[in-house]
Amino acid sequence: MNRNQIFALVAVIGLSFGLFAYMQKQRREIETMDYEFENVRIQGINAQNLTFSFDLVLENTSDLDLKVFDIAFAVKWNNQQVGSVATPRAYIVPKRSTQVVPLTLTLNKNELSTALQNAFSNLQNFLGGVIKIEGTMAVGADVLRIPRYPFEYENTAANLVGQSISSIIQ
Numbered sequence: 001m002n003r004n005q006i007f008a009l010v011a012v013i014g015l016s017f018g019l020f021a022y023m024q025k026q027r028r029e030i031e032t033m034d035y036e037f038e039n040v041r042i043q044g045i046n047a048q049n050l051t052f053s054f055d056l057v058l059e060n061t062s063d064l065d066l067k068v069f070d071i072a073f074a075v076k077w078n079n080q081q082v083g084s085v086a087t088p089r090a091y092i093v094p095k096r097s098t099q100v101v102p103l104t105l106t107l108n109k110n111e112l113s114t115a116l117q118n119a120f121s122n123l124q125n126f127l128g129g130v131i132k133i134e135g136t137m138a139v140g141a142d143v144l145r146i147p148r149y150p151f152e153y154e155n156t157a158a159n160l161v162g163q164s165i166s167s168i169i170q
Helices: 003-031 114-121 123-127
Strands: 034-045 049-060 066-077 080-087 091-093 097-108 130-141 144-156
Touching: 003 130, 003 144, 034 130, 034 144, 049 066, 049 091, 049 130, 066 097, 080 097, 091 097
Parallel strands: none
Antiparallel strands: 034 049, 049 097, 066 080, 066 091, 066 130, 130 144
């Protein structure tokens, strides 16, 4: 091997290691992506349905644009699942930015178990419960992919009704 070939080989190996290290760093940043829940509310309760809405705020600190897709979540009341949603929509979170993903779950009364129907029929019993949101989403960036990135949130139902009980009863 001549001198130019050795230099080219060393450069290729060095660039390969550098690219590998860069991608590993970006993967760690994606895996530690920060998320928050904002505007978590019970939007409405009436004789036929119950509507939950919330914003999932994703903060991308990596140097890569992220694509968030296959968002699936379940809502639980006192550790009993009351409903779930899977959204096929994809969201782009540009590098070093924040993206708000609005999510909604509407439950029809016939979808609820008997115990939960009784709780929802008595607003005071319902407001004494704990609401928990658990879900996963797929996150991808260039050649990186995290298929099941978890997220969760928990609060009492009374804290999620907004300004007043009369504002959610329709």
